Amino acid sequence: MSKLKYKRLLLKLSGEALAGDNKFGIDPATVVAICAEISEIVKLGVELAIVIGGGNIFRGLAASAKGMDRSSADYMGMLATVMNSVAVQDALEKLGHSTRVLSAITMQEVCEPYVRRRAERHLEKGRVVICAAGTGNPYFTTDTAATLRGMELKCDAIVKATKVDGVYDKDPMKFSDAVMFHELGHMETVNKQLGVMDNTAITLAMENNLPIIVCNMFGGNIRRLVLGEKVGTIVQG
Ligand code: UDP
Numbered sequence: 001m002s003k004l005k006y007k008r009l010l011l012k013l014s015g016e017a018l019a020g021d022n023k024f025g026i027d028p029a030t031v032v033a034i035c036a037e038i039s040e041i042v043k044l045g046v047e048l049a050i051v052i053g054g055g056n057i058f059r060g061l062a063a064s065a066k067g068m069d070r071s072s073a074d075y076m077g078m079l080a081t082v083m084n085s086v087a088v089q090d091a092l093e094k095l096g097h098s099t100r101v102l103s104a105i106t107m108q109e110v111c112e113p114y115v116r117r118r119a120e121r122h123l124e125k126g127r128v129v130i131c132a133a134g135t136g137n138p139y140f141t142t143d144t145a146a147t148l149r150g151m152e153l154k155c156d157a158i159v160k161a162t163k164v165d166g167v168y169d170k171d172p173m174k175f176s177d178a179v180m181f182h183e184l185g186h187m188e189t190v191n192k193q194l195g196v197m198d199n200t201a202i203t204l205a206m207e208n209n210l211p212i213i214v215c216n217m218f219g220g221n222i223r224r225l226v227l228g229e230k231v232g233t234i235v236q237g
Helices: 015-019 028-044 060-065 070-094 116-124 142-152 186-191 199-207 221-226
Strands: 008-013 047-052 099-103 128-132 157-162 212-216 233-235
Touching (some): 008 015, 008 142, 015 028, 015 070, 028 047, 028 070, 047 070, 047 142, 060 070, 070 128, 116 128, 142 157, 142 199, 212 221
Parallel strands (some): 008 047, 008 157, 047 128, 099 128, 157 212
């Protein structure tokens, strides 16, 4: 087996990633393409936990800005992450991987409840653990859920897989002269307002020395990262 730089990882996917070129919902072909990339690192023997956002379906903050009660809207956002998690589970299982969705909001007909020790056991057995429903609490985000799960499941790092190659000084989709950072400190991303993750998530990661690697989810990048290549932007220290 190849030598792995990261033995246990927390992969954070935004909900929007699952929508593909559409702005909304789940595009099954895109989910399969993302899962093919994920499959490569599971085959290498990485113990993998995944946290998926829900922004492709519902965002609590946006709905509360239009008058909805914030907590009710956030619970809807968390339910959206469960739908995304089940979609990713389906695609990974079709690729032959054993998976479990563990939800922070109990819905036992759909998935297991999130229990840390159970999650760890699944990881040890080589099952991909998909952590659904964020932290289970309103007013949080799935970035914070990713950091929280990353820490309690003793992951070596969080990989935030995106459509771009790393963290840039400005939006590379809009500015052709945008420059990518290779390394950043946690606080530097906050001070420079680089939007790597929300401030709660970044602070939590910083206080617990959890590195965050931002990289492109396609083109074998996550696999190369796991095998020790310098890929994307590493946020640490
Ligand atoms: N959410 C929440 N608590 C959490 C995680 C998520 O209330 O711990 C809600 C919140 O409304 C958020 C939505 O779920 O807008 C979807 O999550 P997020 O915006 O983080 O998804 P992403 O932007 O990664 O797709």
